[in-house]
Amino acid sequence: MERTLITEKLAAIFRNVFNDDAIILRDDLTANEVANWDSLTHMLMIGEVEKVFSVRFKLKELGKLENVKNLVDLIEQKVKS
Amino acid sequence: MEKEEIVNRLTPVFRKVFSDNSLVITDELSALDVENWDSLSHMLLISEVENEFYIKFKLKDLKKMANVGDMVAIISSKF
Amino acid sequence: MSEYLIRKAIVNDIPFLADVVIASEKGMSDRLSFATLFNKTEAEVKDLIMLMLEEETEGCELSLSSFIITEFEGRPISGSGAWIEGLNGALPSKILKSNLISYTFGEKSVRYLRTKAHIVQDVLIEREPMTLQLEYFHILNEHLGKGLDADLMHRIEENARAQYPGLGKVQCQIFKNSVFSIKILLRHGFRIAKSYKSADEEIFDYLPYNEKLVMEKEFKN
Numbered sequence: 001m002e003r004t005l006i007t008e009k010l011a012a013i014f015r016n017v018f019n020d021d022a023i024i025l026r027d028d029l030t031a032n033e034v035a036n037w038d039s040l041t042h043m044l045m046i047g048e049v050e051k052v053f054s055v056r057f058k059l060k061e062l063g064k065l066e067n068v069k070n071l072v073d074l075i076e077q078k079v080k081s
Numbered sequence: 082m083e084k085e086e087i088v089n090r091l092t093p094v095f096r097k098v099f100s101d102n103s104l105v106i107t108d109e110l111s112a113l114d115v116e117n118w119d120s121l122s123h124m125l126l127i128s129e130v131e132n133e134f135y136i137k138f139k140l141k142d143l144k145k146m147a148n149v150g151d152m153v154a155i156i157s158s159k160f
Numbered sequence: 161m162s163e164y165l166i167r168k169a170i171v172n173d174i175p176f177l178a179d180v181v182i183a184s185e186k187g188m189s190d191r192l193s194f195a196t197l198f199n200k201t202e203a204e205v206k207d208l209i210m211l212m213l214e215e216e217t218e219g220c221e222l223s224l225s226s227f228i229i230t231e232f233e234g235r236p237i238s239g240s241g242a243w244i245e246g247l248n249g250a251l252p253s254k255i256l257k258s259n260l261i262s263y264t265f266g267e268k269s270v271r272y273l274r275t276k277a278h279i280v281q282d283v284l285i286e287r288e289p290m291t292l293q294l295e296y297f298h299i300l301n302e303h304l305g306k307g308l309d310a311d312l313m314h315r316i317e318e319n320a321r322a323q324y325p326g327l328g329k330v331q332c333q334i335f336k337n338s339v340f341s342i343k344i345l346l347r348h349g350f351r352i353a354k355s356y357k358s359a360d361e362e363i364f365d366y367l368p369y370n371e372k373l374v375m376e377k378e379f380k381n
Contacts, residue, residue: 031255038284040197040277042258047270059215062259066251112339120340121305144189147337 001053001079006072009052017045027069053079082160087134087153094133098126108150134159164237164308166315169227171214173236177227178209180239184296187338189368196366197276198261198269212260219243220253221295222260228315230299230308237303241296242316244324246289253287276366282358283372285333292320294332297341313348330377335369342375350375 011025018036031037037045049071050056055078065071088106096104099115099122112118118126130152131137136159138146146152169177182205186192194205212222220226221241230238245253262270287293294316299308321327332350334341342352353376363370 031252036281038281038286039254039258039261040273040281040284042255043262043270044274044277046258046262047267047274050267057263059217059259059263062263063217063251063256065255112343119304119343120301123340124301141190147188147339 001076003072003076006053006075006079010049010068010072010075013045013048013052017041017048025068025072027067027072029068030066049075055079082157084153084157087156090133091130091149091153091156094129095126098122098129106149108153109148111148130156162311163232164303164306164311165231166311167229167231169224169229169239171224173227173229173239174210174213174224176229176236177213177224177239177241178206180227180241180296180298181209181222182206183298185368187335187341187368189337191364191366191368193280193367197273197280198265199272200265200269208264211264215260215264217256217260219245219247219250220256220260221293222257227296228312228319230303230312232303238299238308238312239296240294240298240312240316242292242294242320242330244320244327245287245291245293247324252289253293254284279360279362280358280367282360283356283363283367283370285354285356285372285374287333288329288331290324290327292317292327292330294330297344309344310348328379330379332375334373334375335367336371336373337369342373345375345377348377350377 007025011023014023014025014034015021018034018041020034020036023034031042046057046062053075055075057074061074065074092104092106095106096102099117104115112123127138127143134156136156138155142155146155182192182202185194192202192205194200194209195202200208209222213224216224218225220243223243226241226243228240229236243253250256297312317330330350332345334345336355352373354374355371357371361370
């Protein structure tokens with residue numbers, strides 16, 4: 001899947017889960033900058049990503065996600081395989 | 082049993098458990114208001130109250146007891 | 161010489177720690193959020209908590225390394241969990257905890273959570289980075305009233321300062337109806353800093369109470 005498509009779909013997930021149509025995904029976007037990104041919405045977001053992209057994340061992989069770029073990279077890598 | 086009677090019988094129990102002969106119990110009185118009302122003396126209190134009224138509090142009764150008013154209501158419901 | 165031994169928790173303590181987490185989470189109620197928000201039984205939750213602790217993630221409430229145990233006659237009789245938020249570049253604990261739960265509880269549970277999340281969001285509180293977060297503090301009934309809470313609090317702060325000498329603050333999030341724990345914290349120099357109340361009455365079905373306090377203690381360095 002093209003990286004731009006991944007980013008597009010991810011942006012839609014973020015806007016939906018974090019309830020904010022104005023969210024713009026930057027590579028360096030982190031949880032601390034998004035108002036409704038709390039422990040519950042984080043779980044919902046991960047769940048949606050796994051569903052939309054048909055992937056499953058390992059705990060170690062989740063633990064390395066510090067910003068949106070890491071997440072897009074990980075999705076890209078998993079969707080290829 | 083009348084609320085007044087319950088309060089009259091509870092007062093000496095509270096005074097004994099918390100070692101305070103001047104303690105006055107009100108509906109809103111809770112652990113936050115009494116210096117030595119901690120989880121340990123709370124268990125003692127429950128036991129003494131059960132003995133005084135010949136009742137047994139169920140676990141769900143205890144969970145609902147936030148203050149003396151709640152306790153009085155629950156005791157009342159057992160008669 | 162005290163008959164109590166305070167030490168770091170190890171893998172063998174995990175079943176006891178799971179009981180500590182469950183007792184602490186229920187507080188003064190019988191509501192276990194891990195069960196109510198994810199549609200699990202308490203027995204299932206205990207197994208899942210043990211699995212999460214076994215992952216030995218660092219830096220959140222479900223980290224084995226966050227816990228200290230008190231031993232009496234060779235058996236654990238208290239468990240306390242505390243960590244420094246964001247220490248050494250760690251991810252926010254809310255993310256670490258959520259990763260653990262997502263991964264361990266499974267997608268069916270997360271789908272269930274989706275329908276309930278809105279009820280409890282008012283009492284989800286951010287944790288201040290580089291502060292000590294005190295989350296679990298449970299002493300078995302038979303060992304209350306022995307002054308153990310003071311020793312534990314002291315040890316927790318000592319351990320934290322060893323990890324981060326510049327430590328300026330301890331925070332504790334606690335439901336307002338946990339009166340005995342609140343009293344213990346007040347006695348140890350904590351003050352009520354903020355309060356968060358839920359507008360949704362339904363919250364009583366899922367969490368111990370509808371209002372959560374942030375209690376804080378500051379250190380002068």
